[in-house]
Amino acid sequence: MSEVQAWRLGVGQYSIAIGHSDLVEVLVEPETRPLPIGPQGCRELLVWRGLYLPLGRFEPGEEAQLVVVIAARAGADGRADYVAIRVRKPPELITVTADSDCDPPQDSRFPRKHLLACFKHQDEAIAVPDLAALFGFEPATR
Amino acid sequence: MSQVARIDGSNWVQADWMDYSLAIPQPQVDSVELAVGLREALPHDVAAAWLDQQRLPVPVFCLDDRMRPCQTRSDKGYLLLSEHKQQQWALWADKITVLTPQTLPRPVPLPAIFLRQKSPVEGLAVAGSGRLVLLTSAARLGAWLLAHRRRGDAT
Numbered sequence: 001m002s003e004v005q006a007w008r009l010g011v012g013q014y015s016i017a018i019g020h021s022d023l024v025e026v027l028v029e030p031e032t033r034p035l036p037i038g039p040q041g042c043r044e045l046l047v048w049r050g051l052y053l054p055l056g057r058f059e060p061g062e063e064a065q066l067v068v069v070i071a072a073r074a075g076a077d078g079r080a081d082y083v084a085i086r087v088r089k090p091p092e093l094i095t096v097t098a099d100s101d102c103d104p105p106q107d108s109r110f111p112r113k114h115l116l117a118c119f120k121h122q123d124e125a126i127a128v129p130d131l132a133a134l135f136g137f138e139p140a141t142r
Numbered sequence: 143m144s145q146v147a148r149i150d151g152s153n154w155v156q157a158d159w160m161d162y163s164l165a166i167p168q169p170q171v172d173s174v175e176l177a178v179g180l181r182e183a184l185p186h187d188v189a190a191a192w193l194d195q196q197r198l199p200v201p202v203f204c205l206d207d208r209m210r211p212c213q214t215r216s217d218k219g220y221l222l223l224s225e226h227k228q229q230q231w232a233l234w235a236d237k238i239t240v241l242t243p244q245t246l247p248r249p250v251p252l253p254a255i256f257l258r259q260k261s262p263v264e265g266l267a268v269a270g271s272g273r274l275v276l277l278t279s280a281a282r283l284g285a286w287l288l289a290h291r292r293r294g295d296a297t
Contacts, residue, residue: 033274036162036209037263038256043208045253045274052266052274054253083253136254 002098007091008126009068012059014109017119017126018070023091024082025069032067042135046084054135056085058109064088073132083135094121110134144251147265147277153242156275157222157235159205163275165241165267170224170280174238177202177219188291190215193223193232203287204234209263209276211290226284233283247275262286 005020031047032055044055048069055067064086071080100119104112110129117128153168180191180202189201190213202221206212221232241247247267256263262285265277 033272034161034207035256035274036160036205036207037258037261037276039258042255047272052250052253052268054255136257138254 003095006094006096006128007068008094008121009085009091010088011064011085012088015121015124015126016058017094017096017121017128018131019128020093022071023068024071024080026091027067027069029065030067048082048084051082053082053084056083056135058085059088066090070131072135073137081132081137083131085131096121144253145257145265146251147249147267149246149249149267149277153240154246155222156239156241157220157233158237158239159235160207162205162207162209163269163273164263164283165247165275165277166222166224166280166283168240172223172225172230175221175223177221177234183213185213187213188293190234193221195230197230200230200232201287201291202232202234203290209261211287224280224284226281226288229284229288231284231287233287245270249277260286 006017007023008015008017033045035043035045042054042056046053046055046067066087067084068087069082069084072083073081096119102118102120102125104115104118104127105125110127114130114133115127116130118125154165155168155171156163156165180193183189183191188211190204191202193200193202203211204215215234216236220235220238222235223232247269249265249267252266262278262282263276267275267277269275
């Protein structure tokens with residue numbers, strides 16, 4: 001049976017997952033800047049390696065001290081486009097089997113068009129969001 | 143996709159409110175004044191106050207922590223005055239600084255998620271202190287503020 005590894009991220013009262021190779025760095029209380037513009041859930045920038053990355057918060061009001069930097073997609077010039085999100089606990093490496101896919105829960109925080117997949121893990125339906133789309137990157141041209 | 147604004151070598155005017163700053167090219171600013179003698183706005187008005195001048199009264203706009211027009215303002219402030227389609231407007235600021243070519247902030251890419259269709263913000267820059275500065279133009283900011291007033295959607 002085929003299986004892949006993924007990172008489970010606790011972003012609030014629920015978890016999301018990203019691909020194993022997409023997690024770039026985990027930061028504790030990093031340098032951030034408030035930004036008054038942007039949709040609800042993204043009104044901060046993370047200062048990271050000389051870049052200013054959009055910093056998302058999926059759970060409103062959540063006190064999340066950890067920030068993960070994620071390669072949301074490969075950029076047109078071959079370099080990755082990075083985003084960052086706040087998480088409540090350190091990422092957990094999990095194994096996802098091919099037969100664990102499931103429908104997203106009715107109360108999913110993400111519209112279907114922004115979901116890449118959803119799978120069951122320890123009785124929790126875990127969404128794999130399309131972070132590139134959520135953070136406004138244009139679809140990659142292949 | 144992100145956008146890097148261009149900052150030319152002329153002076154800019156930086157207006158600070160709360161923890162935020164925005165900057166406009168100085169040639170687009172008519173004047174900067176101490177905010178005195180303002181007339182209170184009605185509760186339902188998008189403008190926070192009015193400045194009575196020789197011509198028509200000028201709406202004075204304050205911004206909140208989500209960069210929306212609001213009526214709350216501090217006791218002391220400054221006004222940045224400009225004009226859009228022959229209609230004067232004023233922006234309330236806690237502090238106003240003229241940025242010279244020697245003190246201009248450094249433009250950095252504004253991530254795509256912040257490039258919103260109805261936002262007047264065109265770019266982002268970082269001051270020497272690390273403070274973020276939102277870049278706009280008087281035309282865009284004025285059109286955006288006055289459109290709020292026409293719609294009447296104050297917070």
